[in-house]
Amino acid sequence: EAQVTQNPRYLITVTGKKLTVTCSQNMNHEYMSWYRQDPGLGLRQIYYSMNVEVTDKGDVPEGYKVSRKEKRNFPLILESPSPNQTSLYFCASSLLSGYGSSPLHFGNGTRLTVT
Amino acid sequence: AQKVTQAQTEISVVEKEDVTLDCVYETRDTTYYLFWYKQPPSGELVFLIRRNSFDEQNEISGRYSWNFQKSTSSFNFTITASQVVDSAVYFCALKGGGATNKLIFGTGTLLAVQP
Numbered sequence: 001e002a003q004v005t006q007n008p009r010y011l012i013t014v015t016g017k018k019l020t021v022t023c024s025q026n027m028n029h030e031y032m033s034w035y036r037q038d039p040g041l042g043l044r045q046i047y048y049s050m051n052v053e054v055t056d057k058g059d060v061p062e063g064y065k066v067s068r069k070e071k072r073n074f075p076l077i078l079e080s081p082s083p084n085q086t087s088l089y090f091c092a093s094s095l096l097s098g099y100g101s102s103p104l105h106f107g108n109g110t111r112l113t114v115t
Numbered sequence: 116a117q118k119v120t121q122a123q124t125e126i127s128v129v130e131k132e133d134v135t136l137d138c139v140y141e142t143r144d145t146t147y148y149l150f151w152y153k154q155p156p157s158g159e160l161v162f163l164i165r166r167n168s169f170d171e172q173n174e175i176s177g178r179y180s181w182n183f184q185k186s187t188s189s190f191n192f193t194i195t196a197s198q199v200v201d202s203a204v205y206f207c208a209l210k211g212g213g214a215t216n217k218l219i220f221g222t223g224t225l226l227a228v229q230p
Contacts, residue, residue: 031216042119042206042220058217090160094216103150104218106160 002027006091006107013081014115021076021110023091030096032074033058033104034066037088046089049074050096081114088112117142119209121221128197129229136192136224138207144168147211149183149190150218154204166190197228 004025013019025032033048035058045058049068063085065077074093078085088111092104118141128134140149151163164174166183174181178195194201204225208218 033216035220040222042222043218044220045217048217088158096216102216103162103165104216105162106152108159111158 002105004091004093004105004107006089006110008110009108010111012113012115015082016080019078019081019112021078021089021091021112023074023076023107024072025074025091025093025105026072027093027095027105028071029093029105030071031102032068032091032093034064034074034076035090035092036060037090037109043090046076078112081112083114086112086114117144117209117211117219119207119219119221121205121207121224123224124222125225125227127227127229130199131196133193133195134197134226134228136194136205136207136226138190138192138221140188140190140207140209142209142211144211147209150208150210151181151190151192152206152208154206154223156203160206163192194226197226199228199230202226202228 007022030051034046035043037043044060046064047058047066049055052068052071055066055068068074088109090109091107094102094104120139147168149166153161171183180193182191204223206223207221210218
């Protein structure tokens with residue numbers, strides 16, 4: 001089954017304790033991205049990657065890191081989480097076709113709470 | 116700047132009523148794409164439809180229909196004969212014509228369908 005898999009689904013951590021949210025897709029998509037969803041703000045892009053070893057900042061990159069060593073994986077790293085990073089996180093992927101009309105396929109989300 | 120506005124924060128209807136979710140967008144791109152996603156209570160994001168800027172034909176899929184009007188920069192979504200299973204948050208999103216696949220999301224409309 002074609003899918004984007006995020007882990008974990010739920011995560012509670014404390015301020016300053018490094019964590020990684022994993023994301024993997026099995027559709028051979030070039031493009032991958034991370035979004036965070038907050039009430040009243042919709043979804044905002046954190047980072048994206050157009051291909052292996054190519055990553056770039058989205059609209060809200062502060063406090064986050066990513067890497068793209070393999071095409072299928074795009075982990076999100078919080079080196080020193082803070083309470084304002086409490087949010088619902090989504091990983092997404094798509095083909096890069098023409099002018100980028102392919103729909104994004106989203107994972108099931110990771111609900112992160114930082115205390 | 117690109118922007119998507121979903122002015123309706125919450126809508127409540129009774130089952131079998133028709134309901135229209137509004138979406139207004141802003142972009143300077145001549146080529147762009149519009150999307151609707153559904154987020155049911157379980158939290159995942161489900162792709163519903165994509166429309167490109169050159170195709171103003173309305174689309175109907177079962178009880179769902181979409182009205183794209185470039186003259187008013189709107190891409191409204193109508194559910195006919197709503198059902199309880201339609202209860203969800205609905206997001207409208209915009210993608211510009213560049214190579215990036217970045218989606219700009221509206222803040223979402225929470226639709227509650229009462230039995």
